[in-house]
Amino acid sequence: MANSTSASLKLTVQATGENSGTWGQITNTNLLILEQAIGGYQSIAVTSGATLTFTNGAVSNGKNQILKLTGTIAGAINVVVPDSVEKTYIIQNSTTGAHAVTVKTTSGTGVAWAATDKGIKEVYSDGTNIVDTAFTKLSSDYTPQLSADLDCNAQDIIIDSGNSIQDDSNNEYLKFVKTGTAVNEFTITNKAAGGEPSLSATGGDTDIDVDLIPKGAGTVTSNGTSMSVSGKETIWVPATTMYPTTTAGANAIALTELTAGTPEINTIDFDASTEENAQFTVALPKSWNLGTVTYQVFWTGNSTNTGDCIWGLKGVAIANGADIDTAFGTPITVTDAHTGTADFLDVSSESTAMTIAGSPAAGEQCFFNFYRDADAGGDTFSADARLVGIKLHFTTNAPNDA
Secondary structure, eight states: OOOEEOTTTOOEEOOTTOSTTTHHHHHHHHHHHHHHHHHOEEEEEOBTBEEOOOOTTSOOGGGOSEEEEESBOSSOEEEEEOTTOEEEEEEEEOOBSSOOEEEEESSSOEEEEOTTOOOEEEEEEESSOEEEOSOOOGGGOSSOOOSSOOOOTTOOOOOOTTOEEEOTTSOEEEEOOOOTTOOEEEEEEOOOTTOOOEEEEEESSSSOOOOOOOSTTOOOEETTEEOOOSSEEEEEEEGGGOEEOSSSBOOOOEEEOSSTTSOOEEEEEEOSSSOEEEEEEEOOOTTBOSOOBEEEEEEEOSSOOOOEEEEEEEEEEEOTTSOSOOOOOOOEEEEEEOOSSTTOOEEOOOOOOBOOBSOOOTTOEEEEEEEEOTTSTTOOOOSOEEEEEEEEEEEBSSSSOO
């Protein structure tokens, strides 16, 4: 009786009493074929496609469990498994070239690696078609898809820093960036009907701010309306709200018409040779961080002189029930040169930080003394300086006064 072969691995099937003298060699070959099927590995060049071999009773490339497809391909190719073979494969697409690779049976359908997919798939042949087991590692699957909801079973999802959650067009929804020693985070909480879902700062710290940072000149909006956020704020203090001091005071407020039909200026004039003062008071908002302030001076002069004018500001905070008769803090000066054209507006640079005396606290009244240091050696503007007003800059640490 002649030898027969198995359907899939093409093992030699021996009848009783056959192959006297060669039985051991045939059996050893069968064992080698089984070893291929269980854990055999082979690299196969598939430059123009390939048909896997299944030689009867012999070791063949198609009988290996693990196949690595190599070679430079110039177009889409097929790697063919003969019909009627039933077998599992682990296949790595290591070809070079952005072209699709399909592993299929001679007459049936198969499993394709997309042009840029150089990953690993576990597939099987059912004798008619090649089928993807979907056991592929996620790291090798460029577009993994779930067939049901993902239940994390009380485990975390770990996302590498700089990576994102994307929509079905590969546009980013959320991008994640880590801090190496992070202890604080966001917690999102849903609510039942009638409740408001929340986005909360949570973590190890007792008090946690939330930092919303627009890009460039962008703003933070709520339902299309810009939101107030903490940061640098400005108060405009016109000269008309100031009053000359009783001692060494500047001139009283004066309205000047330059040309009929053009802006008139309400100014306090400061002498060219004697230090003169004016004061004003501001109740800074509760959102003020109680820190330093800075200022800018808006002024002019009815002169063509281009000398420097030295301006100064000092302040003190007075609490409810405290003595108003309290010394001002250390002054901060700013120097600005006149343009050299009469009645042209001059705007100084922003001053350095000024500390307000007293013990500033929320709701306190702040008194300020503004002056021209005309008798200082560096003040060289030879005419009266006309103050239009100042911008007072301060920093908040809350979006509002609630």
